Amino acid sequence: MTSLDERALAHCVRTASLAPSLHNSQPWRFRLVDGAVEVYADRRRQLEVLDPDGRELLISVGAAVFTLRLAIRVEGHVTEVSIFPDAGSPDLVARIRPAYARPSSAYATALAEAITARHTNRSPFADAVVPADSLAQLRAAATAEGATLTLADAVRRDVIINLAQAAEARLRAEGGYRAELGYWTRPHPHRRDGIPPTAVGPWDALEHLPMRDFGLVHHQPSRNAERFEAHPTITVLATNGDGPVDWVRAGQALQRVLLTATRLRLATTPISQPIEIPAIRDLLTDTGNGRSAQMVIRLGYAPSGPPTPRRPLTDILDTRTP
Incomplete structure (x- = not known):
């Protein structure tokens, strides 16, 4: 079994940061630990008025978790995912580990290709029925x-x-x-x-x-x-x-x-x-x-919406040993 090295995992984290979030707040942090990626909720980015319970914050982090799973999958690895794996660390939302090598499926590859093209569209849509x-x-x-x-x-x-x-x-x-x-x-x-x-x-x-x-x-x-x-x-x-x-x-x-x-x-x-x-x-x-x-x-149906900016990898990824 060939595991993903830190450079490959960092690339997957960069892809995961393209997930949607409330007001594009990007309320997540990542840490590489022993060949796995830990995904944390960044409570400093919680919207206290709109989201006092942190529900939408965790939805945003969940979107990043799925995107990270997908990014690792197209790198040729099936993932093991643990949600809230440590009761003593409530902000540790997920631990995602590349479990074993398997070529990406055509479906996963096609879905991953949509990551960079997905943007929230706030413009008028065509008067056309969705099939x-x-x-x-x-x-x-x-x-x-x-x-x-x-x-x-x-x-x-x-x-x-x-x-x-x-x-x-x-x-x-x-x-x-x-x-x-x-x-x-x-x-x-x-x-x-x-x-x-x-x-x-x-x-x-x-x-x-x-x-x-x-x-x-x-x-x-x-x-x-x-x-x-x-x-x-x-x-x-x-x-x-x-x-x-x-x-x-x-x-x-x-x-x-x-x-x-x-x-x-x-x-x-x-x-x-x-x-x-x-x-x-x-x-x-x-x-x-x-x-x-x-x-x-x-x-x-509408023309593609504009992209929104993303924080640099150095702001969201910690590679230090805890």
């Missing part, structure tokens, strides 16, 4: 990671949009929301995190779709108002449970779904506002089946 076969592949991607992805019918779609609008209004009225939003959207020429102006997207001219209003804090005179699709495709990602392990699972499922969508040439927008207000999130949770809503995802 049933594509939706089936997205549902299978969620199922593979122990989650469910449910397509909202016309009635439920309108309910979700209304709930998201109500959530956005509640968040705007909450103390500290504008300051927190401003921190993560403040432009700086050397900044390697947050949402740059190029990724904000246009206004929804009809103020219909539940898009995060990143223009709320900083005046952007070049930001145009455009008409978004009248009947968006909305899905809900859920897990059977609602604790830290489930949040990490949701993050892994989210990234597999987003990469699958990218491979299918679909644009995606994770929508988190209706999940950030507990009372509104409860309305999206299927208590009868024990499924907890973790993310709303908008799907459709």
Whole structure:
């Protein structure tokens, strides 16, 4: 058995850092230990107003865990993954070890090729129906990671949009929301995190779709108002449970779904506002089946969205022996 050396593992970590995160906060750290990669939650990057329980932080870290698994897989190794392996170190979210060599599958290779192409798209989508076969592949991607992805019918779609609008209004009225939003959207020429102006997207001219209003804090005179699709495709990602392990699972499922969508040439927008207000999130949770809503995802067709910056490897990777 040939293990991966530190240089190869560092390359996999660099790839994992391309995972999505709330406000592009990139709340993760990595450590190479005895041929394995440990993934830590970086609590300094937790959004206290939007995410006081750290649920979205762990979803973000979970997305990085899946991306790291995939990066190691295409390097020709099957992985062993332990979630929260050390009860005495609650911020150690996962330990991922290349277990044994096996050539990458065509599916894993194709999914990995979507990592650099995946970007959150906040622009209008085409008024086109997402094919049933594509939706089936997205549902299978969620199922593979122990989650469910449910397509909202016309009635439920309108309910979700209304709930998201109500959530956005509640968040705007909450103390500290504008300051927190401003921190993560403040432009700086050397900044390697947050949402740059190029990724904000246009206004929804009809103020219909539940898009995060990143223009709320900083005046952007070049930001145009455009008409978004009248009947968006909305899905809900859920897990059977609602604790830290489930949040990490949701993050892994989210990234597999987003990469699958990218491979299918679909644009995606994770929508988190209706999940950030507990009372509104409860309305999206299927208590009868024990499924907890973790993310709303908008799907459709549009030109590729712009990339967001990433922190340098030296900021997120520790190769020192603990």
